[in-house]
Amino acid sequence: xxxxxxxxxxxxxxxxxxxxxxxxxxxxxxxxxxxxxxxxxxxxxxxxxxxxxxxxxxxxxxxxxxxxxxxxxxxxxxxxxxxxxxxxxxxxxxxxxxxxxxxxxxxxxxxxxxxxxxxxxx
Amino acid sequence: xxxxxxxxxxxxxxxxxxxxxxxxxxxxxxxxxxxxxxxxxxxxxxxxxxxxxxxxxxxxxxxxxxxxxxxxxxxxxxxxxxxxxxxxxxxxxxxxxxxxxxxxxxxxxxxx
Numbered sequence: 001x002x003x004x005x006x007x008x009x010x011x012x013x014x015x016x017x018x019x020x021x022x023x024x025x026x027x028x029x030x031x032x033x034x035x036x037x038x039x040x041x042x043x044x045x046x047x048x049x050x051x052x053x054x055x056x057x058x059x060x061x062x063x064x065x066x067x068x069x070x071x072x073x074x075x076x077x078x079x080x081x082x083x084x085x086x087x088x089x090x091x092x093x094x095x096x097x098x099x100x101x102x103x104x105x106x107x108x109x110x111x112x113x114x115x116x117x118x119x120x121x122x
Numbered sequence: 123x124x125x126x127x128x129x130x131x132x133x134x135x136x137x138x139x140x141x142x143x144x145x146x147x148x149x150x151x152x153x154x155x156x157x158x159x160x161x162x163x164x165x166x167x168x169x170x171x172x173x174x175x176x177x178x179x180x181x182x183x184x185x186x187x188x189x190x191x192x193x194x195x196x197x198x199x200x201x202x203x204x205x206x207x208x209x210x211x212x213x214x215x216x217x218x219x220x221x222x223x224x225x226x227x228x229x230x231x232x233x234x
Binding site: 062095103107 | 155162169179
């Protein structure tokens with residue numbers, strides 16, 4: 001059974017470092033794109049970026065380029081989203097999604113993590 | 123930031139048919155790029171509803187259907203049920219952004 005399990009909720013202060021994770025299981029992690037999506041409070045979904053764990057090729061939405069970093073560790077089947085210096089505007093729920101069966105070769109996400117709430121407040 | 127335009131809200135009574143539009147540009151939908159639709163309920167992960175414009179994943183009822191024409195796409199829901207009340211998002215790919223995805227702003231469906 002395919003599963004994406006994300007790390008738990010985080011409460012941080014502005015300027016702090018944060019790295020959240022998304023562990024995949026039930027499929028060959030290194031062979032499929034995995035991405036991150038943001039949902040700010042009361043707002044819609046925003047596409048952050050994607051990574052191919054097999055070779056770490058990464059693509060970012062222009063809005064997120066330089067704001068956060070996507071990485072992956074094929075040895076632990078885990079993708080990451082990290083910030084070196086959080087801002088209050090980073091407060092959101094972050095979802096990871098994978099392009100597997102239906103979405104392999106396409107641009108959608110057919111499997112999703114449960115979401116990670118990130119709260120940034122002084 | 124939404125590149126794809128959706129109506130903020132739609133509503134319908136149980137049993138009725140509703141459609142949700144998704145309007146893009148010549149860089150995304152109009153470039154022939156696939157459109158996908160997701161259902162998102164508060165507190166849950168998004169769920170893939172339609173992929174590659176018209177296809178339903180296994181388990182998605184036939185009441186949901188997708189179409190694409192020109193620079194727009196639509197999601198149709200027939201036989202509305204209370205459980206369909208959720209947010210719906212279209213998503214495509216922007217050729218000018220070299221592989222980056224784009225979402226619509228989302229549409230809140232209310233079942234009256």
